[in-house]
Amino acid sequence: MINLIDYGFIPTMTKEDTSFIPARITAVHKERYEIACEYGITYAKPKTSIYYGRGNETFPTTGDFVLIQYNNSGDSLITKTLERKSFFSRRDPTPGRGEQAVAANFDYVFIMASLNMDLNVKRIERYLTLSWQSGGIPIIILTKADLGEDFPEQVRAIEKIAAGTAVYAISTKTGYGLSGLSAYLKPRKTMVLLGSSGVGKSSLVNALARKEIMTVNSIREDDSKGRHTTTHRQLIMLNSGVMIIDTPGMRELGMWDVSVGLGEAFGDVERFLGRCKFYDCKHNNEPGCAIKSVLVKGELPQERWDSYLKLKKEAKFSDDKAGYIREKIEWHKSIARCSKQRKKNGDSMGRMGR
Ligand SMILES: Nc1nc2c(ncn2[C@@H]2O[C@H](COP(=O)(O)OP(=O)(O)OP(=O)(O)O)[C@@H](O)[C@H]2O)c(=O)[nH]1
Ligand SMILES: [Zn+2]
Numbered sequence: 001m002i003n004l005i006d007y008g009f010i011p012t013m014t015k016e017d018t019s020f021i022p023a024r025i026t027a028v029h030k031e032r033y034e035i036a037c038e039y040g041i042t043y044a045k046p047k048t049s050i051y052y053g054r055g056n057e058t059f060p061t062t063g064d065f066v067l068i069q070y071n072n073s074g075d076s077l078i079t080k081t082l083e084r085k086s087f088f089s090r091r092d093p094t095p096g097r098g099e100q101a102v103a104a105n106f107d108y109v110f111i112m113a114s115l116n117m118d119l120n121v122k123r124i125e126r127y128l129t130l131s132w133q134s135g136g137i138p139i140i141i142l143t144k145a146d147l148g149e150d151f152p153e154q155v156r157a158i159e160k161i162a163a164g165t166a167v168y169a170i171s172t173k174t175g176y177g178l179s180g181l182s183a184y185l186k187p188r189k190t191m192v193l194l195g196s197s198g199v200g201k202s203s204l205v206n207a208l209a210r211k212e213i214m215t216v217n218s219i220r221e222d223d224s225k226g227r228h229t230t231t232h233r234q235l236i237m238l239n240s241g242v243m244i245i246d247t248p249g250m251r252e253l254g255m256w257d258v259s260v261g262l263g264e265a266f267g268d269v270e271r272f273l274g275r276c277k278f279y280d281c282k283h284n285n286e287p288g289c290a291i292k293s294v295l296v297k298g299e300l301p302q303e304r305w306d307s308y309l310k311l312k313k314e315a316k317f318s319d320d321k322a323g324y325i326r327e328k329i330e331w332h333k334s335i336a337r338c339s340k341q342r343k344k345n346g347d348s349m350g351r352m353g354r
Helices: 121-134 151-162 178-183 201-216 259-265 290-297 302-353
Strands: 021-029 032-037 040-046 065-069 076-081 087-091 099-104 108-114 137-143 167-169 190-194 234-237 243-246
Touching (some): 087 121, 108 201, 121 151, 137 201, 190 201, 201 243
Parallel strands (some): 108 137, 137 167, 190 243
Antiparallel strands (some): 021 032, 021 234, 032 040, 234 243
């Protein structure tokens, strides 16, 4: 028996449809989902009439809350994807399908980078923008502090571009800094880990899980099911009640619509906008350009401005592409409707002729 509230479910998430029971997607397999619901961990499939064909219900992803028709002798049927409070998406590998959510309903985004490799500031800025846009709260975690001697300096450098986001240096080898994360690692909260391969994402999950197993054994003896597997696209429930979404493909996250995210991640840059003499200033060499002036004075670091422009450009490209794909889908739909109509007419005429 599972109380879905322990999975972060809030009863007011469902208003109507009380005959269906709520569940959370804990893993995504091909066309089949592992779910947590009041009957335990089980499997479900999207209900065909709702998700395929004419239905346009959003396909669920890891972390989604859904409604199901429970089936105790086989796969349950998913009837609705509940509104998401946060999500990350990437371009759907199936051509023409637009964007695809890869993780949903997380509270915090752990942006992870390693202190012993070159700290890629641009990548962190990009992740910050995506995180603010996603609806989750970003936390920057700099890993492998045991390997870098000058890490306080690196932390300060990252804090400069983090615009208020908390930055932590940790080591899963020595345990350094891990206690600083406890403010976020609370029961019913969901984290998603963002970071390049090798930065130590799995090591962090293991470190957190190991700790739990030691302290939790005495508290929750009945919950001994080892769910700490490394299968991809998974929501891992730690014994502490914290959930972690571990999903590949975060590298392909698209800058879909990041207008909000850019503003949050680059508040220090955007506050200078709109102050130029000319309304349509391109900030090149126009007279009275406020941007040029703060760049020259050093009030705005050139790298920050460059990053901002680059991400804005990337976002515009993605937006246009999203628009383009949407248009294409609409076009295909209208063609499909026409040919269906034609077939229907043809069919009925055929029948009449018989
Ligand atoms: N010295 C040191 N090494 C670490 C630390 N954390 C992780 N590592 C090592 O870094 C390597 C990569 O760690 P992983 O946890 O697998 O990294 P990951 O981000 O999960 O990588 P992917 O699964 O490829 O995405 C392993 O060899 C770890 O032992 C740390 O705090 N200190
Ligand atoms: Zn200007």
